[in-house]
Amino acid sequence: MPEMLEVEVYRRAAHAALGRRIIDISAPDAWFLKGGITAAAVGDALIGREFVADRRRGKLLLLDTSDDGPTLGLRFGMTGILELDGVDAIEALQYSTHRRNPEWERFVVHFDGGGALRLRDPRRLGGVELDPDEDRLGPDAGTVGVAELRSILAGSTSPLKARLMDQAKLAGLGNLLTDETLWRAGLDPARQSRSLDSDEVALLHGEMKRTLKDLGKRGGSHLGDLQQARQRGGICPRDGAALDRRTIGGRTTYSCPVHQI
DNA sequence: ATTGTGGCCTGCCCGC
DNA sequence: TGCGGGCAGGCCACAA
Numbered sequence: 001m002p003e004m005l006e007v008e009v010y011r012r013a014a015h016a017a018l019g020r021r022i023i024d025i026s027a028p029d030a031w032f033l034k035g036g037i038t039a040a041a042v043g044d045a046l047i048g049r050e051f052v053a054d055r056r057r058g059k060l061l062l063l064d065t066s067d068d069g070p071t072l073g074l075r076f077g078m079t080g081i082l083e084l085d086g087v088d089a090i091e092a093l094q095y096s097t098h099r100r101n102p103e104w105e106r107f108v109v110h111f112d113g114g115g116a117l118r119l120r121d122p123r124r125l126g127g128v129e130l131d132p133d134e135d136r137l138g139p140d141a142g143t144v145g146v147a148e149l150r151s152i153l154a155g156s157t158s159p160l161k162a163r164l165m166d167q168a169k170l171a172g173l174g175n176l177l178t179d180e181t182l183w184r185a186g187l188d189p190a191r192q193s194r195s196l197d198s199d200e201v202a203l204l205h206g207e208m209k210r211t212l213k214d215l216g217k218r219g220g221s222h223l224g225d226l227q228q229a230r231q232r233g234g235i236c237p238r239d240g241a242a243l244d245r246r247t248i249g250g251r252t253t254y255s256c257p258v259h260q261i
Numbered sequence: 262a263t264t265g266t267g268g269c270c271t272g273c274c275c276g277c
Numbered sequence: 278t279g280c281g282g283g284c285a286g287g288c289c290a291c292a293a
């Protein structure tokens with residue numbers, strides 16, 4: 001599903017849409033418009049302008065518009081795919097499909113010259129917003145410093161995994177990236193966040209960065225070393241132990257009882 | 262404030 | 278072969 005790595009791919013794709021004049025908007029699904037906006041309001045805000053910058057914070061894609069226009073915020077939920085000029089920005093998406101049922105098209109920006117930016121989302125878990133409140137998100141996991149990570153974890157009784165996935169504290173990690181990071185770091189996802197000592201936070205920080213770099217290079221959150229074992233009856237690829245399957249932070253969690261402590 | 266839980270959305274897969 | 282239940286998880290509302 002789109003976690004920060006996939007949204008980063010979407011951002012780079014959307015870069016090719018900068019500087020094109022927006023001539024029309026299609027927003028057939030009112031549910032998909034968040035923050036009380038209407039299709040007409042989005043049209044009024046965007047038509048005649050152009051996108052001038054592409055940004056990402058966590059899993060939120062941000063497109064700034066010209067003439068001090070609003071920022072368009074795009075969320076992809078679990079199954080959202082971005083498509084520019086008829087080409088999907090990503091090749092493979094775990095839990096989603098590349099079929100193109102017309103009714104899955106939730107939001108379209110039409111450009112002068114015939115191109116279009118389309119958001120396709122079968123399960124409707126994503127959304128579109130104008131001027132989303134970016135400060136509701138914590139620092140991006142790709143750029144967070146080790147001291148900042150330490151303060152995010154300090155004092156919290158939440159399970160480590162839940163804290164890392166709390167987008168208000170740290171933006172970008174979803175279920176798969178978090179399981180992979182903690183598996184690599186050898187840390188039990190159920191441990192209280194505040195129980196990590198300074199060395200463990202530094203280790204976690206390093207493994208998180210390495211995981212983002214590796215999986216970014218491989219092309220997706222679902223391409224981790226743990227992923228193929230991330231199923232019922234899965235065996236730890238590192239030491240052969242039967243993986244634990246638990247619900248932590250409300251999410252299905254796989255971890256190794258032997259080396260994640 | 263913090264933390265946990267349930268619901269929303271819908272396609273897919275498994276077992277009968 | 279068709280059908281129904283369970284599952285996937287990002288995000289939000291809500292409760293304690």
